[in-house]
Amino acid sequence: MSQSEERTYGNWRQPSSPGFGNLGLGGSGILLFGVLAIVVLMYLSMTFAIAGAVCLAGVLVPMVIRDRHGRNGLQWATARVAFANGKSKGQHLYRSGPLGRVPLGTCKLPGLAAASTLHEAQDAWGRPFAMLTIPRTNHHTVVLxxxxxxxxxxDDDQIDTWVAYWGNWLAQLAHEPRLVAATVSVEATPDSGERLRREVFENMDGEAPDLSKQVLEEVVTTYPVGSARLSTRIALTYSGAGGPTVTGGRKSVxxxxxxxxxxLPGLAAGLQMTGAGPARPLTGEEMAEAIRVAYDPSVAALVDQARATGGTQLTWDDAGPIASEESWDHYRHDGAFSITWSMSEAPRGEVHSNILARLVSPHPDIVRKRVTLLYRPHDSATAAGLVERDRKDALFKAQQKKVVQAxxxxAITASEQSARxxxxxxxxxRFGLLATATVLDKADLHVASAAMDNLAASSRLRLRRVYGSQASAFAAALPLGLVLPNHLKVPQQVRESM
Known part of the structure; x- marks a missing residue:
């Protein structure tokens, strides 16, 4: 019997900015402008020229120094200043509920999703679904x-088929009108055992022998201990621009x-061959339950019990936490503590299809773990320009060096292959990754952090803790459809040129 060669994947590239050395396009522009300014000042006064050179060096030196995650000193400094400024204004604290500052005593979501609203409708198959709206960015999100x-x-052939169909499904998103982003959130949580308890007791025969009943009761009590549950949710975010009947070209809800x-039916049906199983849209109540449990894991068992008795009746105004506090390196929300990491470098070289298996699997040192893949597809017109520009940037960086490195x-080979x-x-x-580890005691944060470092190493990922933005990163890792580049004060193009 012949054995087929195991398939591998890769050839992803991180967007780069052309420039001199470690300077991006923005830094190179500042360097050229500064040199010209110094030359002009030399004709006026040598003292002014020296002062201008010192100022230029003070601006460029932080932009040249970079850490192992590719962030320069200027980015670190601005993050520190922005966090300190927000903390001085009390923006790191959130209080809701009857004694909080939220209007009407509700528990709305904090931070970027504070102004979000939830609307319920029915799809073409008559299934109810929830649509989350972010007014600031005019984005609308549905979750599967x-x-x-x-x-x-x-079999390996079946896994290869799943991966191929998943790649095809992602490629088709580029042809979805007004689609902005897609996120895939895989959450590992402890199983409360309520589903097993309900299934056993609802099907237990009242006339069964006592021994059989005792065995089933022992199974219900002992089996859920230490077990975990994996939940997979896919959020699709669309732009509301382009409505002809509304003032300003914005479509109504x-x-x-x-x-x-x-x-939705077509998108859900396309996931059948990707290994995602049957996909269905989340209702408004299910969306509120998922977010409520994410902010307060202690209510997970209560939510499961309420589902068994007819539903929780949770609304979107009650999905947020009662209190939260953002620190520089972690985030406290209700009775839990979380740390969120972002991917600074994807696995190098070729990888296998199970590269993220350990990262998304449950871990005994982490109460709740959420791994979210962020996708932003480009349309065909934009993609052609991006790959050609990326190829030219790779050639430009290689030609700057006397000895070309491996x-x-x-990089040149990968960019040329991408263009072809x-x-x-x-x-x-474009893709990224956010990973959130949640524990119930602050003393367990360092244990969870060490566990995530080991899991990232096994997946050949380089993760960076999101210092100074833990609350925003936590919300972005949830299935809310938040597109972080659209919420930045500094435009994305400017950030990439640094």
Whole structure:
């Protein structure tokens, strides 16, 4: 019997900015302008020229020094100043409920999702679904709940088929009108055992022998101990721009609900062959329950019990925490503590399909773990320009050095291959990763941090703790459809040029 070669994946590239040395496009522009200014000052006064050179060096030196995650000193300094400024204004604290500062005594979400609203509608198949709206960015998000198939005892050919269909599904997102981003959130949580208890007791025969009843009761009591549950949710975020009937070209909530309701069945059906299992849209109550439990894990068992007796009746105004406090390196929300990391470098070289298996699996040192993949597909017109610019940037950086390094050759090869694949019809998608570890005691944060470091190393990822932005990163890792680049004060193009 012939054995097929195991398939590997890779060839992703991090967007780079052309410039001199470690300086990006913005830093190189400042350098050229500063040199010209110094030359002009030399004709006026040598003292002014020296002072200008010192000022120029003070600006450029922090931009040249970079850490292992690629962040320069200027980015570190601005993050420190921004966090200190927000803390002095009390923006790191949040209080809601009857004694809080939120109007009407509700428990709305904090931070970027504070102004979000939830609207319920029905899709083309008559299924109810929830649509989350962020007014500031005019984004509308629908969430699909998936029952992902495991890879245990599955042939390699089937896994390769799943990966191929998943890549095709991502590529098709580039042709979705007004689609902005997609997120895939895999959450590992402890199982409360309520589902097993309800299933056993509802099907237990009242006339069964006492021994059988005792065995079932012991099973219900002991089996859920130490067990975990994996939840997979896919959030699709659309822009509300382009409505002809509304002033300013913005589609109304009703128009967006009608539009997305016709697309959901097709999007859910496309996930069938990706290994995601049957996908269905989340209702408003299910959305509120998922976010409520994420901010306060202690209510997870109560939510499961309420579902068994007819539902929790939670609304979106009650989905947020009662209190939260953001620190420089962690986030406290109700009775839990969380740390969020972002991916600063994807695995190098070729990887296998199970590269993230350990990262998304439950861990005994982490109460709740959430790994979220962030995707931003580019349309075909934008993708062509991006891959060509990336290829030119790689060539420009390699030509600056007298001796070309192996990484430069690999970057040129990868950029050229990306350009060829895009020209052949492949899609171009920007992706990132956020990982959140939640514990119930602050003393366990260092244990969870060490566990995440080990899991990241096994997945060949380089993770960076999101210092100074833990609250925003925590919210972005939830299935809320938040597109972080659209919430930045500094435009994304400026940040990338640094």
């Amino acid at each position: 709940n998936c029952n992902a198939d495991g890879a245990s005892l599955v 009703e128009e967006m609900a009608l539009d997305l309701g016709t697309r 990484r430069d050759n690999a 694949e895009e020209a052949a019809g492949a899609g171009l998608v």
